[in-house]
Amino acid sequence: MRKTLIILTPGFPENEADTTWLPDRQIFVRVLRDTYPELNIVVLSFQYPYQSREYWWNGIRVIALGGKGKRGLLRRLLWFKAWHKLKQLHKEYEVVGLLSFWLDECAFVAHQFAQKHRLKSYAWLLGQDARPGNRYVSRVVTDGSNLIALSDSVVAEFRKNYGVSPQHLVPCGVDPAMFALQPISRDIDILGAGSLIPLKQYHLLIEVVRLLKKDFPAIKVVICGKGPELQQLEERVSRYNLAANIEFKGEVPHPQVLALMQRSKVFLHPSSYEGFGNVLLEALYAGAYLVSFLRPMNEPFDRHYVVADVQEMAQTTAQILADKNRDHWPVLVYTVTQMAQGIMKIFDLPLTVMPQFDESAVQLPRTISAR
Template sequence: MTKQKTIVILSPGFPADENDTTCIPSMQIFVKGLKQNKPDLHIVVVSFQYPFKAARYNWHEVEVIALAGKGKGQLYRLMTWRRVWQTLKQLHSRYELIGLLSFWMGEAAYMGKRFAKKYNLPQYTWLLGQDAKAGNHYVKQVKPQAGELIAISDFLAREFSINYHIKPQHTIPTGIDTSLFGSMPNIREIDIIGVGSLIPLKQYNLFIQVVKSLTIQFPQIKAVICGKGPEMEVLQKQISKLKLEDHIELKGELSHPEVLALMQRSKILLHTSAYEGYSTVLSEGLYAGCHVVSLVKGMDSRPPQHHVPGNVENIPALIKELLHDPNLLHEPVLAYPVETIANRVAALFGC
């Protein structure tokens, strides 16, 4: 009997069900897009740590095997890796594996590379952000070849090359699913939106300071920040101290569709992150009709609606210019459709 051609995706986490839209939205969109564009290809996701309950289930016609490592310590992690190995052996016996794709240069890449080497399978690691920084001990353990690496952006490819003297051969950003967006509203009542985890790296303290500086010329300015994280209380105190309660609202964690709807009601997406491979949020903001302002330039080429001020001090002046422009257009800009991204990755495996 002919075995079904299968790609195995290895990831630290994956949605617990189809309603879990907040778990790594960019990877959700990619996996779903890959299945939709290659319906005859069987896809299995092996998730190491999350969901926290071990299970096998179907997610948008994708087979998911959750091993529930729960992010526990070293001994428990080794046990999880052993279960990963046994799972991969079972999949290898059951299906015709045409390759493995690991999300992040971490434990998924380590296990994927070991298994692929033993069974002579193609394996690619998608570098997605901080895994390209210096000090990632998994790089030494994985010993990746340039041809096995996919960088999410030109910036990340250079970063990895500088830190590890290996230039990823492939640069593929994550795509967006245009079907998740509703119709464009007639009014954009939100001046500035921020989207992301409330962690120090994202520098939402800077976001708040920028809004404060803009209140002088824009006394009715409205801003929202979508996301949760350990900085929530600190940021709320900063907002109160600067008397910005009428200007900035911390929305907390929202579903992915809710975030996209807010983007479509916003004029500017301000991304203050100090380091970013290439956030899918930027592409989503552009398609939502926002003008995007970010400190990090992920791709060497970008649409004119994506503004990179060069330094922190230039952000307020840039946003003032945009808000003062009576002819500011909010047309959707589609930079990276998921269909294109899915086909590019699939092509690496000969699909």
Template structure:
């Protein structure tokens, strides 16, 4: 048996290789930071659905076991769960497993919880977004205790409590890796930016409507939406219909690094998502020096550079105020460094004086 302490992470998907920066960026940043902060910890990732092929590979010195589920139907899912169970049993024989961490309260948490109960291991489930909404059948199947749940934000913890009567004991937001940011741009040539998947939940049609209203005061406003998804064509038609071809650019899919570079050229970052656990783009935009305007407020305490607007008119008012401010400052604000986030999760499994409990997670400037 390998006597190194081993943490098993269960996830629906994971980067196919070290260049795959667009697959669950917050989670892959966290896993990398976890290994960096605790290099002696053996981390093994079991990915249920993606990559689509069955294979084992090394990712930043960590073992990844991809089971290639491909999100197929019910019969395939049962077979997949059996493969996961057998894999966990084998790992349990070969390694000193200190616990399991599941991303999202779904099938990963369901299997992880059952295995942990049977073999006396710690198990935590990180509630990351829509899994906190009503209608999640896995909550009933898992029947978790509050001590087992990590909520991504204050708002998400309240959502779990309202919908399921469970109060997550731990609240750990996403972190950012400052080493991924380049030198700040000398000129902020993007007035307004949005970034994320082009899906209905993100409400980018509202983003475009906000730009249309802003053109009354700022006819040459330059706005950018970074991302790809099923709403792309509808947004293109909306931009043409509103005659905003010279004002709104749809970049399509970009690498994570390219998105961060654009944030560093941006004056105001606008987040129009109708529902959010805690979008990592909010923390990234803050560190990039942008003023952040959002419909949702993930944490009860946010930096003063974060501003909530509760409807379209409030969003327009906030953005116009910033664009009209000739002395608008763009100081980087580090909210939730990934190293602190990794340490907080480590503390759940290992009571170690080397971790940074109570570390201040808001820093201004570089």
């Protein structure tokens, strides 16, 4: 029987062209497949796609349960359906373990199934699930041995809120193969990318641009993403007479976001909370300078400026834009291959084949650990 890792997730791309749905998670799954070609990977997706069906995504079997976010009795029926699928997979394959994206209903079902069948099961804390009010913590967590944190900040947040420290740490990483190699003109001064929701605080990015326009009247800013805050943000841009400076791109396919990063001088990330946004590492590898309010890891990254408020964010960005001698060499912090290795180390699976890429022009990544 083929060794199989089952990944449980709230959502997964409905096809290979769906690059905007959790791009960091789907890159991880794809590179995990490439790094461990002898390992069979099955994805069990609870809520999205909205249709209950099975399909193949980049050679990986995906079982969509079609939950559509329903609650009450229908939610419990979804868990029963997930359990039934897990029983079928357990008979069909040699299951080496269950990996849940986020500590949520997926982790709850996986934990219960793993206990019954004596399987390894880990929940990967990815950000919001480490904050207060997670009702699944008491159902899944005992001593933290079955928890993987995405960053040092997630470890600290979870410990603060629940008194338990996740015992494993696997940060996110970038796939260097997804970036263009040719030199690109840096014609965008500031780039922002993410969901336009209150948590991301894109109104503060607009405030920064308002302050910078005094010294950089032709400043060019691009914001990628969609969300309920769009109209308010557009109204703020109009009120500050910044329509000629700020362009809203809407939801952009992930490869195009990376291309925009390679055209940008500064990536501003005004979010008030983040598990470890992969866009931070992608922006650094794209050669942009990163300015944010948050530090995901205890160890600082090169060209990442952590600021305290809007005034400092504007001052730091102004200094970067004014420096005509700056370069835009890629900064590689962690690779997604290292992330795959970190996860598989926890499951005690050895590395078989490791993809290669050219490291000649980048900073070597820091050591990734599964502790």
